[in-house]
Each structure stands twice: as C-alpha cells, then as structure tokens.
Amino acid sequence: MDTTLSVDSTEHGHGPAKGLGRWFFTTNHKDIGTLYLWFSLLMFLTGGCMALMIRAELFQPGLQLVQPEFFNQMTTMHGLIMVFGAVMPAFVGLANWMIPIMVGAPDMALPRMNNWSFWILPFAFSLMLSTLFMEGGGPNFGWTFYAPLSTTYAPPSVTFFIFAVHMMGFSSIMGAINIIATILNMRAPGMTMMKLPLFVWTWLITAFLLIAVMPVLAGVVTMMLMDIHFGTSFFNAAGGGDPVLFQHVFWFFGHPEVYIMILPAFGIVSEIIPTFARKKLFGYASMVYATSSIALLSFLVWAHHMFTVGLPLAGELFFMYATMLIAVPTGVKVFNWVATMFHGSMTFETPMLFALAFVVLFTIGGFSGLMLAIAPADFQYHDTYFVVAHFHYVLVPGAIFSIMAGAYYWLPKWTGHMLNERLGKAHFWLSFIGVNVTFFPMHFLGLAGMPRRIPDYALQFADFNAVASVGAFIFGLSQLLFVYNIISCIRGGERATDQVWEGSHGLEWTLPSPAPYHTFTQPPVIK
Amino acid sequence: MIKRVWLLPWIGLFLSLPAKAAWEVNITPGATAISREVYDLHMIIFWICVAIGVVVFGVMFWSIFHHRKSRGAEARNFHENTAVEILWTLIPFVILIAMAIPATATLIKMYDNTDSDIDIQVTGYQWKWRYQYLGQDIDFFSSLSTPREQINNEAAKGENYLLEVDNPLVLPVGQKVRFLFTAADVIHSWWVPDLAVKKDAIPGFINESWAIPEEPGIYRGQCTELCGRDHGFMPIVVEVKSQADFDLWLADTRNAAQAQAAAASEEWTLEQLMERGEQVYNTSCAACHQATGQGIPGAFPALVGSPMVTTDIDAHINIVLHGKAGTAMQAFGAQLNAVDLAAVITYERNAWGNDTGDSVSPQRITELQQ
Ligand SMILES: [Cu+2]
DSSP states (O other): OHHHHHHHHHHHTOOOOSSTHHHHHOOOHHHHHHHHHHHHHHHHHHHHHHHHHHHHHTTSSSOOSOOHHHHHHHHHHHHHIIIIIIIHHHHHHHHHHHHHHHHTOSSOSOHHHHHHHHHHHHHHHHHHHHGGGSTTOSOOSTTTTOTTTTTTTSOTTHHHHHHHHHHHHHHHHHHHHHHHHHHHHOOOTTOOGGGSOHHHHHHHHHHHHHHHHHHHHHHHHHHHHHHHHSOOOSSOGGGTOOHHHHHHHHHHHHHHHHHHTTHHHHHHHHHHHHHHHTSOOTTHHHHHHHHHHHHHHTTSOGGGGOTTSOOOHHHHHHHHHHHHHHHHHHHHHHHHHHHHHTTOOBOOOHHHHHHHHHHHHHHHHHHHHHHHHSHHHHHHHTTBHHHHHHHHHHIIIIIIHHHHHHHHHHHHHHHSBOOOHHHHHHHHHHHHHHHHHHHHHHHHHHHHTOBSSOSSOOGGGHHHHHHHHHHHHHHHHHHHHHHHHHHHHHHOOSBOOSSOSTTOOSGGGGSOSSOOSSOOSSOOOOO | OGGGGGHHHHHHHHHHSOOOSOOOOSOOOOSSHHHHHHHHHHHHHHHHHHHHHHHHHHHHHHHHHHSBGGGTOOOOOOOOOHHHHHHHHHHHHHHHHHHHHHHHHHHHHHTOOOSOSEEEEEEEETTEEEEEETTTTEEEEEOBOSOHHHHTTSSOOOTTTTSOBSSOEEEETTSOEEEEEEESSSOEEEEEGGGTEEEEEOBTOOEEEEEOOOSOEEEEEEEOSOOSTTGGGOEEEEEEEOHHHHHHHHHHHHHHHHHHHHHTTSOOOHHHHHHHHHHHHHHHTHHHHOTTSOOBTTTBOOOTTOHHHHTOHHHHHHHHHHOOTTSSOOOOTTTSOHHHHHHHHHHHHHTTTTOOOOOOOHHHHHHHHO
16 A cells, blocks of 8 residues: 555655645645644634633733723634634644545545635634724624624624624535535545544534534524614514524524534544554444434524523423433443443553543533533523533533644644654643633532623632633643644654554554655555 | 642642632522522532442543553453443433423423512613512612722722622512513623522513512622623622511602602702712713713714714703614613703713803703603
C-alpha cells in the first residue's frame, strides 16, 4: 500500500501550491481541514477572552469593569462564537482531515464546494464581530436571541447578525452535504457501513441533523428580518403574532444543534479509548444504534427548553418523558466505553486522559440534564446557573475536551512528530482542574437561586462566583499551553511512526506520518 | 500520584476565601406544600444520579487502576454481549419510569389553577413589575430600591443588595393566590424560589400559576428571562402577612392612592416639581436615558439638548404619556400618577442645562388623560 501511494503522488507532481494562494484556492481535504482547525482555534481564543471578561466582571458583586449593555453583548457573542465559530468548525475540520483517510477515499466528494464552505466562515465572523463596533453595539439578546428582544427591541446591528447567521448556515449545510456524499459514495471497496470507524458514523448522523435543522435556523432569522424590516408580525404580539412561536422554531433547530456538537465527540472518544485500552470497542453495533436513536429523539424534545412558557399539561408531560428517554441511549454509550476499558491494558497518554475526563465529566453533565428533564424541578432550575453549569459540562469537558483529545491523537499523523507528553499532560491537568473549579460551583449558584445572564448579583452568591472566576482564568490561561504544544509539534519533535500509537487500528494509521498531500489515490484493500 | 501536589495551593486559596456569606449549595424546600414536593423530587433524582455515578465511575476507576498496562494487565478479547447490553438498556428505563410517576403527579397539581381566593395580574415591564389585584382596586409598580451608589461600588452594599424593592407584593397567608402573568414589552420571567413559581411573562399571552404561602415572611426572587439592559436589576419581593395585617395593608394602600389623587389638584411650584421629578426620573427613566440625560448612543436617545425636550412641549408630554410603539419607550401614562408625570417632564425640561424654564402642572396632565 504505502509504496504505491508515494510513487503515485510524486508521479503526478500534485504537491501543494506555493504561497498564500495555496490556502485561498485549495481543494485538498487536508488543507481545508487544517484551515478549519486553525480558524476554530482562533475563535475559541476570541470567545474565551469574552468569557474571561464575563468572569472578571462577576468576580465580585457590583459593577466594576463593564456596563450591563456591554456585558449582555459579551454573553451573547461568547455563546455564538463558541457554538458556531469554535465547536462546529473544529468538528468539520476533523471530519475533513480524517473522514477521507478513514474510509480510504482520495479526497472529499465535492472539493470545490469544500473550499467555499470554509471560506464563507471568516467573512461571516468578521461581519458578526464588527457589530460590536457599531452604534448601539452588537447582539445583546443572548445566543438564543428570543423575540421580541431580538426584533422590536434589538440594536440596529441585528440585521448584520442575521446576515452572518445565514452565511454560517450555508457553510454548515454545504459541509454536511459534502460529508454525506463522501461517506456514502467514496468508501473503499470492502468498507461496508458496519465497518466504518465510529467517528465516521457519528459524523454521518450529525451531517443529516445539520441538513435537517440549519434551514430551520435560517427560517427563524428570516422571519426576524421580515418583522424588523418588512412590517410582518410573526413574533410581535401587538400585530397578532406570537413570541412563543419564535422559541418553538428556534429550539426545533437548537436541540438537534446540541447533538450536532456532541455526536462527533462521541465518535472521537470511541476511537481513542479502544486505542489506549488496547481492546476493541465494546458494543460497536449498539453504539451505532444508540447514536441514531439519540439523533431521532433530538427532534422530539425541543420544548424541554420551554417548560416555563406555559405549555399545556399534556405538552409538558410529553416533552418530559421524551427527554428522560434520551438518557437511555446515552447511558448505553457510557456503559460501552466503560466496558471497553474493563479488562483492557490501559496507558494514559494525553489523548486518553482527555477522553477519560470526557467520559466522567460529560456524564456529570448528563446527570444534570436528567435532573433538568423533570419538569416540576426544572421550574426551579430553568434559566439559573444550574443550566449554565449543565451545558458547560457537556460542551467544555464534553465537546471541547473531545476536540483536544482528537487533536492530540491525530497530531502525529498530521505533522509527523510526536507531541511533547509532559506539556500535553500539564495542559490536561490544568484544564481539568480549571474546568471543574469554574463550572462545578455554578451548580450550587443555580440551586441557591442565581439567574443566568446577569452582570451583578446578590451578596450570598459572592463566594462561589469568586471561585468560578479563578477557575476560569486557570482554564483560559492553560489554553496557551495547548497553542504552544501544537506549534512545537508542527515544528519538530520525535519522528512519529506510521502506526503512531501502539494500539491504534484503522486505515489512517496505515499511511505514512505525516500523511502525504494526496492519499488513497488508489483505493486500499480492506480485509 | 505526585501530580496531586499541584492541587494544594488551590485548596489553600479556597479555604482562605472570606467566609462572609453562607456557601449555599442547594435549592430551598420553600414555603408551600408544592415547593416541598418539588424539593423532594429534586433530591430523589439527585440521589439516583449519585447512585448511578458511584456504580459507573466505580467500575471505571477500578479498571483504570487494575487494568493498566503498567501493572501488566493483558487486554481480553470480548467486545459484545447481547444479554448485558439489553440489561443495561432496560434497567435505566425502569429507573426512569419510577422517576416519572411522582414527577407527573406533582406537575398535575401544579397545573390545577382552579378555586383561587385571590387573583393577581403580574405584568413585566423593562425593568420593573406591575401588580394588579383583580377586583380589589389595587394596582402598583414594584422596582429595585437598591441605590445606584451601591451598584457602582461607591457605597457599602446592604444586606439585601439587588433583592429589595420599593413596593413589595403583599399576600395573605394560607390563601390560594392565582397569578396571571403577562408582559408589556419583552419576555420576562417571574421566579420566587420559596413559592416554587417560575413562569414566563410574555407579551400578548396570559400564563397562570398559583401558590398557597404557609408562613408569614419575606420571600425574594428575580426576573429570570433575559429582558435587556437591566435584566439583573428587576427583583421580586413577596411579603406574606397574616389575614389581619393583609386587610390593614389593603386599606392603607387604597388610602394612599386617594391621597395621591388629591395631590394632583394642588398647586406645585417649579422647585417642588423639580425635586420630585428628579426622584421619579431616577427610578423610572435613568435605566435607559441615564442619570446624566445623555442616553446610550444607538439604543436610548439623549434628552440633553433634544429638540423635543427643549422646544416641543406637547410632543414631549405625548411621548411620556403614550410611549412610542415599536420602541423601548413605554407609555408612562398608566404607570405614574399625574403629579409624577408632571414632575418628571418638568425635570427633563430644566435639568442638565436644558433650562427651558417650562413647568408642567399636574392639572394639565389630568386634563389630557380625561
Ligand atoms: Cu425581566
């Protein structure tokens, strides 16, 4: 295999183009993957700075650093940037890099569209960030932008926000089409569906979710646009409209969206744990079924974000039961991971540490999710810091840890160098401590009665807020280690073998490290 | 294990944090039968999660400890087991059903809004609450009473910092109070943890909820739906009184309203109006137009030097009384009494160097409102 590959790529002379043009015009899945990953890192640091601004203001009661209107812009932008700018592009970047070489394809199915789906993003986010400097400020209505706060009462820049969301939507939909086309059509002969690596499976399902719900998001922002500029009253009660309709449409997008941000994470962790446990993944088939059922159920639970809007009793009960049901397939996944570790032969390199932390901390986020599903109890949790704690547990040590785990896991394959384990472990432990010190106390704050999205709070919340702020700075600053680690791994380090990790299996590990610019131009043979 | 040493400085840091307030970690059992049921549900589901966590994490850490390569563990070769997989799908399912039953029962009770003794309409405004006791001729606004200096760290913060209001909602003990929630501008959410009531106040909708407070006392809460700039500054204070005290309060409040009406027919000098107007301005207008009258560019207009405020007096009165549809500028005609309206308009026309010398009399407002 390896020899045919390298001969092939030199013969055609298809190396990367020279200069900056390489990055603007590239249609190579690895280049585009790299672009996505750098972009998402940049956005992660930008959104992170906003989070630190929020935590700095909340370090003590009283208004010290920012005024409420700016605080609201920070919470909104932090959320939007982390969701649409950091987590989603990171997963798409990993998909671009890994899916073709995991299924034995030479590239993505639609390479030119791939270039567009990436290059829309920098423009979308420049547009969105520029609103912060406009008169009246940027979006200040929360990342969930509930009408009419985001329509009748919004700052004028909301129109640019709507346009930016449309652009992100285009980008995601094109990316998703590309991923589906690649997985369904470009698998090497013999790579049957039930042989696909789980990362590929979870991404396939995620891509279908994206195609299903991004148009819904586009629809809801378009309705806002019409209300603001064209005299309609979709969400304006004074004109006969319905503000709650906004929430139904938003969460019909929004709930699948949270699975869009976690299913690929499940995939990554399901790759890493078997490698470092040196044992096959337990329950592969049930993993696939569990992922699919989570995806299906995700369309039936949106109103659990709306238990307090005054749904009828029957609606309330339906959404409570459906939400509780999601715990079943999610539990199956966690049990499978633990069973994979059970009687394995484990080692604890950096990717494994992040994956293990994922399993524990994501599960904690799952527990608080189960508590939130209990509608009568949710009345006490809803829109408090308990919810903030819950979704940060599933998104930070959940989605983000899985992305870091994936980055550390595949970096040697991308760069040809092993990473510095000592630094990697330092990054892990600092992040692990930082994350827990930041977000665990938020459970207590919420239960004790602190609402979310407030720039100032009553005195009884002071202590835990101070703790959380300290944790946030530990977590935030330790990400500089991550950046340093990546750069030094690109620049040098011990040479990586093809297999990289002792226990790794799969097509990507049959390629040389670093993976050549063109791979699998001839399909591999799969036993 | 050596890595744990890293933890020590942090543990030290947390222990040394001032223990000035309680490190409250749980929800309140509250002051109603329903709030106690909710608390029990919360505790049951919490302990279920703890139990599952202990088992799952227990197995996981046991494997991490025993099945590590450095201890010579060899990987075994199993990777599926249908019986086990079915079992660990069914067991959680059964646990969930057991949990759903009490949750459903409580929810059904919470939705029973019938047979109330007293009905109160609660309306959310940017950024205050309005309480109307239906059929009782009582109608008032309730807004934050914490002074700005405390928020800006220019004065020491009081005990109930940000959780205190000028006019609390007063309820009789032991009566079934039905709340009808709505909003005048954006969505707000009315939450008092001790009553286990959290319901969104939505413009164009009426939502219902109820509570039977069992103990006289003061219960505090906050708005929990992001509603704009001062979302963090619209608390709720509920004062539960014995029936006798409640009746006294009803009488007092009605008398005060009559006295206010009488004040509107008195003569007010420019100085008196200015003095009163400054207070009204600071509680009702400063959140948007700012204490300096400079507003916030792009969001809330400056009143200093505004053509409307310095010249067109009729337009000025009109916008304050009726607001401007489709903007954050509310109609204050129904919120403030004639004296306050006259005072605040007079104040705006003469403060911050606007110096028009105009004085608007309460009588003029009353006439316009007829
Ligand atoms: Cu509010």
